[in-house]
Amino acid sequence: MAELGYRNYMFVDGDFPGTGDDASLPGHEALIITNKNTQDAHILVNVYFEDKPPVKGLHLTVGAERVLCLRTDLPFCEEKYSIPMGQFSLELESDIPVCASYGRLDRRHNLGYYSTGFCAV
DSSP: OOOOSEEEEEEEEEOOOOOOSOTTSOOEEEEEEEEOSSSOEEEEEEEEESSSOOEEEEEEEEOTTEEEEEETTSOBTTTTBOOOSSOEEEEEEEEEEEEEEEEEEEGGGSSEEEEOOEEEO
C-alpha cells in the first residue's frame, strides 16, 4: 500500500473567529487528522505566537485507521492546553505519515468555513 500523507505540517493562519449570533453553533477553528495506517500515530504539536515564545512538545495520538477532530478554541492535546486569543500557528510533527487539515467556522461572515493554507514536507 502506498503511503498517504506527510509527517510534518504547518498551519499558519490561526485566529479564533467571533462566536456569532447563534450560541448553538459558535464560530471556531478545528484541526482534523486522519491516520490510515495500521499503527497509532504519535504527534508533537508546537504552537507559535505573534507576541510570545512558542509552546512546544504538546502530544496527540491518532489511533490506527482513525480520524481525530479537535476544536482548538477548547483545551486540546493530552496536556489540555488552551490557546490564548490572538494570532497563532500550529506545527505538527508525526512519527508516521498522516493527513491533516485546519478549518474555520466564522459566524461573522454568513457561516463561512474553509481550510486554511498549510505547508507539508
